[in-house]
Amino acid sequence: MxxxxxxxxxxxxxxxxxxxxxxxxxxxxxxxxxxxxxxxxxxxxxxxxxxxxxxxxxxxxxxxxxxxxxxxxxxxxxxxxxxxxxxxxxxxxxxxxxxxxxxxxxxxxxxxxxxxxxxxxxxxxxxxxxxxxxxxEDETRVLKEYNARLVHKLEDQLTELHEINDVLTDMVNGTVRAIAKLTEARDPYTSGHQERVAAIAVAIAARLGHDAKFREGIRIAGLLHDIGKMYVPAEFLTKPRRLTEAEFAIIRMHPQVAHDVLTGIRFPWPVAEFVVQHHERLDGSGYPAGLKGDAITLGGRILAVADVIEAMSSHRPYKTAVGVAAALDEIEGGAGTLYDPDVAAAAIALFEEDKFEIPPASAEPAFASYSK
Ligand SMILES: [Fe+2]
Incomplete structure (x- = not known):
């Protein structure tokens, strides 16, 4: 050798x-x-x-x-x-x-x-x-075959990437739904709340002309916006009487808790930021940070309106539902002071012009039999 x-x-x-x-x-x-x-x-x-x-x-x-x-x-x-x-x-x-x-x-x-x-x-x-x-071989034939092989291989790799992407998307959606259901399992009266808020928020975003990518971020934030309620004792959430100020103070921590949980997940949208702002109000009267005007993200402003509409239309243990019409009156009355005026106008148009209806939750709440 x-x-x-x-x-x-x-x-x-x-x-x-x-x-x-x-x-x-x-x-x-x-x-x-x-x-x-x-x-x-x-x-x-x-x-x-x-x-x-x-x-x-x-x-x-x-x-x-x-x-x-x-x-x-x-x-x-x-x-x-x-x-x-x-x-x-x-x-x-x-x-x-x-x-x-x-x-x-x-x-x-x-x-x-x-x-x-x-x-x-x-x-x-x-x-x-x-x-x-x-x-x-003839030069042209070899080149043709060469190009065809390259294209074929690239197509294979693209298909594989699409398949991986589909699996990952399913995993994210499944995980998001699972977390949402865990929250709602502790609070059967608000079962389906996050899902309905997500649906309203997505429809508002669409009415405002936002693209599918943004709407997907809004949908995920809507599905998770109340997960911080895991931190709130279950009896506060299901109490059929007015809550004390001390009890409300604990409930008001739920957006921050949700933020702290979600901030560790690398979503392609600022989901944690949207979520932490869903009780902020344009004039600074909201919580947890008392943010004003443009300091609140568009996602936060959309979620706020969707949350109010859904909450007022649904029954709660400590109040009766007042219906969509009253919810829209509240939004209209607060447009420009509490709620973003464009978001409020889009929400009202959605129900009054587009005849949007809040969809029922897609499935029975998870662990329904344990939630008594
Ligand atoms: Fe909330």
Whole structure:
């Protein structure tokens, strides 16, 4: 075995390092490159004995590198080896060999077998038989096939990403619903409240012309806006009489509690901020921070209006429902002082012009049988 200079091409540093270590241990000199472009530069400057490359890499992939290699008179006779995990089907091998590659090796291989393949190739190329495998195919056909393969692989990867995205979205939705139901399980009288607030808030956002992405953020914030009530003793929430000031003081902590729980979750929207502001009022009379005007986010202002409408339309243990009409009167009366005037106008138009109806909760509350 004599020392050879081998170029190792891989965009993954750990794969590159592994291969380098292996070849050095076998007594060879190793040059490394992160992609096809760098590999060509390194090879043209150093006159190596062999190249071993990954396929999927930025800037120039392994297929293109092979074509350039075989087209370069200074490199074309040197052994070219693919070593790949992503492109390991038989068709990939056929295509790789049609470009002039000497070997198509699939990851992972036993180190001893990998070294043996390389030694055989080095031996062959130093013998009488040149390693050159000129591209015989018609240039246009090869290019077409090459592009088709790339598109196919990208489509596969895109499909896979869509599938992963769907699973993650389902997981987030399932988790959000589970947390919402946990809150409502402690407070059966407000069962479905968060779901209905979410539906009203989304409809207001749509009426205001906001896009689907924003509406999704509002929907999630609506579904979670009262989770801080987990902190409030259940008897305060279900008490069929007026609460004392001390009891109200504890209830008023629920937006901050919800915020502190949600702030650790990296939503693509400021959900924790929307939620903590759902009892803030335009004139600063709300809680927990007494924020005024624009200091309250649009999400917070929409949730505030949706929450009031839903709460006034539904029965509570300490008050009877007054209905949607009275709720809209309250919103109209408070527009510009308590509630954002645009949000208030959109909410009123929603019910009066669009004939919006508050949807019933989609399912029975979780743990209904335990909630007595
Ligand atoms: Fe609330």
């Amino acid at each position: 004599s020392v050879a200079v081998i170029v190792v091409v891989d965009d993954d540093p750990s794969s590159r390092y592994l291969m380098q270590t292996l070849l050095k241990a076998a007594g060879h000199e190793v040059l490394t490159a992160e992609d096809g472009v760098e590999a060509l530069e390194v090879a043209r400057y150093n006159a190596p004995d062999l190249i071993i490359t990954d396929i999927l890499m930025p800037r120039m992939d392994g297929y293109q590198l092979c074509r350039e290699w075989r087209a370069d008179p200074t490199l074309s006779t040197l052994p070219f080896v693919f070593y790949t995990a992503n492109y390991a089907e038989d068709d990939d091998e056929k295509f790789a060999l049609s470009l002039g590659a000497d070997r198509f090796l699939r990851k992972p291989m036993k180190p001893s077998e990998l070294i043996e393949e390389i030694e055989v190739l080095l031996h062959e190329s130093r013998g009488t038989v040149p390693a050159q495998r000129p591209v015989k």
